[in-house]
Amino acid sequence: MEMGQMPRMPNSALTNNRMDFDFEPPQFPRSPSQLSFVSEADSTAPLGSAGAFKCDIMVKFLRQRQMEKLWSNSDIEEGVVLKRGKHDFVCQPSELLFARNGLFEQVNRLNVKVAMTVKTDVIQSFLQTSQLPYVPYVDGLRIQVLPNLTFLSSCKKHHFAAFIRDPGFLIVWHDDPEQIISRAEQIEQHLVSLLWKDETIVLKSAAQSKAPSININEKADAGDEEEGRRYDDKPRKTLLYQPILMCFVGILVVLTIGLGWRKVAIEVKTDHTYLRLVLAVVILPQIWLGWFFFQTLVNGISQMFGPVNQMDSNSRTFSGVRSKRLETESLPHVTVQCPVYKEGLWSVIDPTMVSIREAISTYEMQGGSVNVFVNDDGMELLKDNEAKERQDYYEEHNIGWVARPKHNPTPKLESGEKAFVRPGKFKKASNMNYAMNVSARIEDKLSTLQRHDGWTQQDEDQVYQEMLDEILKEDQGRTWAQGDVRMGDYILIIDSDTRVPADCFLDMVSEMEASPQVAIIQFSSGVMNVTTSFFEKGITFFTNLVYTAIQFAVANGDIAPFVGHNAILRWSALQDIAYEEDGVEKYWAETTVSEDFDMALRLQSKGYDLRFSTYFGSEGFQEGVSLTVYDELARWEKYAYGCSELIFQPLRYWPTRGPVTPLFRKFMFSNMSLMAKLTIMSYIGTYYAIASAWVLTVMNYFIIGWFNGYLDHYYVDSFKIYFSIVVVFQALGTVSLAVLRYRVAGRSLIGAFIENLTWLPLLTIFLGGISLHVSQAIASHMLSIDMSWGATAKEATRTSFFEEVPTILRRFKFTFIFCVIMVTGMIVLAGVGPLGQMVPHDWQIKDFTAIWPLSMVVASHFLLPLVLNPGLMQFTF
CATH class of the missing domain: 3.90.550.10 (Spore Coat Polysaccharide Biosynthesis Protein SpsA; Chain A)
Incomplete structure (x- = not known):
């Protein structure tokens, strides 16, 4: 549907079963005898004798409380109605059953758990004096006033109450029979307080009441301030803090890439080997995968030292x-x-x-x-x-x-x-x-x-x-x-x-x-x-x-x-x-x-x-x-798969459709701001950066282990990258988050810092152990391999140690195979054991800078399904 066309909905006066018509009593073709209603005296409840007995006792108790509080004048239209099951209601007094279009029949059509009438001199006096179509309630709310009982079945059910002008009483209903008395008391007390504090409420003319304006802001702004409710209607501005921060990110990215190419230029000048200029093909992937790293660095510094008042104000977004x-x-x-x-x-x-x-x-x-x-x-x-x-x-x-x-x-x-x-x-x-x-x-x-x-x-x-x-x-x-x-x-x-x-x-x-x-x-x-x-x-x-x-x-x-x-x-x-x-x-x-x-x-x-x-x-x-590591891992896989779907076509479609999707082309050439496009691409790039972590780390292990000292100076080894990640994400991130919560939320600086440190090991293992799984999701999309996910579990399930072990082995068997191969390979190539002794010295890898990054990747992947699994770690049998 194009903008400007009429939506496929009726006029707002007739919309969605919710029309504000002038009151006209509804017609009910069926008589009470034709309805499947039963009174307390002659009921045979389908929910069993125990359930029937319980409901009968409750309806008698509520009727007794109603009489004790003098809320009933023993009129045929007054009493209590309680629902026992579908189309199965009981009432007290039993005479309610025989009144056509009376309380019993109307409550059945309204289909509520329990309803009770409240008739007092205060309520009658108010309804006789005031012509308002509603009764003002606390905090700008209001309770409906109906002309008579025949309108009850079509009233606004979620008011949980309605004043009936004729014959002049209040009907209260509730989902919990134990709460209905207190609900009725609250309304009655408020009505007395309202009349005492504002006697002009009863003097409003009927002409005013026919077309009332809904003034929800009955309190002044000052009063709202006292309740912590502030309003801001100033024109919304487009803030430029983030674009400025993104500029700094861009500067750092260009500076870092420039420093690398400075080394390339020196090497070319020295040995006149221009083949290394082929490295230019990795510039865009480097920028894409590394942008989020520098964005985190800049944002962390800004959170500690930059402005924060904007977090308690309004802007365009x-x-x-x-x-x-x-x-x-x-x-x-x-x-x-x-x-x-x-x-x-x-x-x-x-x-x-x-x-x-x-x-x-x-x-x-x-x-x-x-x-x-x-x-x-x-x-x-x-x-x-x-x-x-x-x-x-x-x-x-x-x-x-x-x-x-x-x-x-x-x-x-x-x-x-x-x-x-x-x-x-x-x-x-x-x-x-x-x-x-x-x-x-x-x-x-x-x-x-x-x-x-x-x-x-x-x-x-x-x-x-x-x-x-x-x-x-x-x-x-x-x-x-x-x-x-x-x-x-x-x-x-x-x-x-x-x-x-x-x-x-x-x-x-x-x-x-x-x-x-x-x-x-x-x-x-x-x-x-x-x-x-x-x-x-x-x-x-x-x-x-x-x-x-x-x-x-x-x-x-x-x-x-x-x-x-x-x-x-x-x-x-x-x-x-x-x-x-x-x-x-x-x-x-x-x-x-x-x-x-x-x-x-x-x-x-x-x-x-x-x-x-x-x-x-x-x-x-x-x-x-997510309640389990399985669900959280599936969530990351789903997001990674979805990001790949948004940008790239599967490889088999590249010859005919090109590498990128029509949606991505539309996005790149849309009128969205450059900053918005950079932010979205940075977010998507995080999944590819995570997915590439294990691949690049394995490559680095062999490259540094066998060719260290012979590599182009443009190459940055994984140990340096790992150290940078620790400094920016773990050290700076932990401190900046604590400072931000201290500045904005009034948290204790030491308390927030300790909380961050508490969960740092869990996040380190989890984020370090999902690379293989995220890359699997992206590869599945690119290779058109079917991959599906079920709904996330919303309920905790009881499990035991021996139930979890086969589940872990089934779901993570390839992860464990990868870990075993990597650990075995590192031990052998380090020259340890009988097999290690067979490896020539020149082919052995003992450099700490080569071994440590791969060891962290393997350890995180191995520990992820084990130490982050409560069902396993609780050792329940």
Whole structure:
């Protein structure tokens, strides 16, 4: 879809099942007797006698507390309703069952765990006096006011409360029956406090209440300052700190290359041998592979002595401070998109959804709307009872979802199987594309509708369901889907193990609305640990280190990254860069394993900006990290493979397509800044530098061992490079990170330094031991060798020493073979042992400068799967 075209969504007044119509009571065709409802007195619960007994006791207890607090006048529309299972509710008093369109029926349609009415003189007096369509709540939130009970089933569920004007009471609901009493008490106490402190609230006219402005910023900025909430609406500037630092990097690179060629010039002048000028062919690879080294050096010095105030301010690509919150009559709709696979429902997915529901509740009470859209790639792979459990969970919590068939390129036709291919080596992109295609097809059908003036929310819901059913029928059972799967104005993309801040949506959309050129805001993330293993803690430290480095670079004016989750995306921007493949419109690249990097490149090449935000802090967004060395290693392999895919064609296509990809050519000739291109190329170059480490070190071992003293002076041996890496990455990096956290975060300088030293051995072994694996991933792409990765484990699995040993031998057998060959070769060539005595003296290698670098590479590769494996190191049996 080109910019300027209408998106495939209805008008904002009719968008996404969330229309703000004038109140009109919905029509309910079924009577209570036709519904599968049961009262506490005559129920036969499907969840077993113990479950039924537990629910019966709880509903009686809540009714008793309700009566003790004088929250009920024994009216037929007052009481408590508790959910025991799907379409299975109990109530107290039992008379609630027989009221048509009453509390019992409405709560069943609302589909909440527990609901209770609260009727007091204070609530009745307020509803009789005030004509506001909402009740102001704490921190600028508000609770909806409904005309009568018939609107309850279509209200904003995540308010978790609603005032009913007729007959004049409050209904509170909750996911936890043990919390509903305190929730009701909080609302009642706030209402009394509100009336006492601001008696003018009840004097507002009905005319004002019909079209209220959503003034979220009820507090003055000074008050917000007291809560640590600052806003910055100044024009955003393009900072030049990072371009200046990149200039220094370029100077150091040119200086270093120049010093090498100075030696070449002296040699040519001396012996008139011009053959060494062939060394010019390695200049560009040297610059590419070495750029990140000098960038780290310059950034480390800058972190210690350069300016840091920019890390707490706003710029074109960085947000250290929130934008001013929107004060409009309607807030943009947000879709939370969450791709999942076969993660545990209760151990992984549910905690994430609990976190999301809290944030949705806040945004809805601020006047916005959110729908959750799960792209479930594991639904059709699970056992029937597990799949049913997921479906019931999604239905209960108003979660829309789409699932596709399992990967089955060679079906057994005699068994009735149908062929289906899940494209891509890493299936996340094709999973999201498939689900978004279902959403797009619904929008295409809805866009042809003619909506009359009296169109209601119920009309929209009914037509939407008809269109969804029609698409499922067209797919002949291939697609499973249910709930609201339409896309909003913005998409918050998360992983299945994410935690989000309770009050984040309004800040997100406020910044996006204020910056229409921004396509993605990537939020910094803290780490959510699920185990106590030393490896997960070490990767937690490394992840925090990476985010600190990103924050510093982007705050200086560097381009913002996009890591594929914990980011808000502009839906219209994704439509703008969509492309058609096999007759289907796609948004995420399925031909690369780095779909997030590809997305960032395409958006920036199209002229959009990316932004990095840190104002939620490390306690805001949280993500899981790799729990095992296997997963972390696979992550590095996937990134390396993806970077190779972005730049180079496989070797077999070079004669016909050339060496570089069309995307890379588009990127290089786009209007992106030179600094942005250098930064991206530097990042990609790190993987090639890591991949080449073991190859160059092995070559250096033989070159220095056999030809030391006969080499061209342009050659720098691996020991000097190793020493430089230790000085820059380990020494300078450790000190500069501690100083930066001391200057910016107020950390103890000594404490931060000790923390850095604590994890230095783990990172040294890990980064030193992945060269062989990263080179394997790059070589697999270049040689068109199939390589695939599964989803990262989100749950810890119990393992033992004897279970890990065969796993390690199976996964790292070639690594161990390499290590054994290298160690044996070094021992023999050192003249040690019977075989060593057979090696002529001139062919022996005993130089420390030749042996040490290779020894470190071999040791790191050998130790990686052993000492970084908690299952092995705990020696559990």
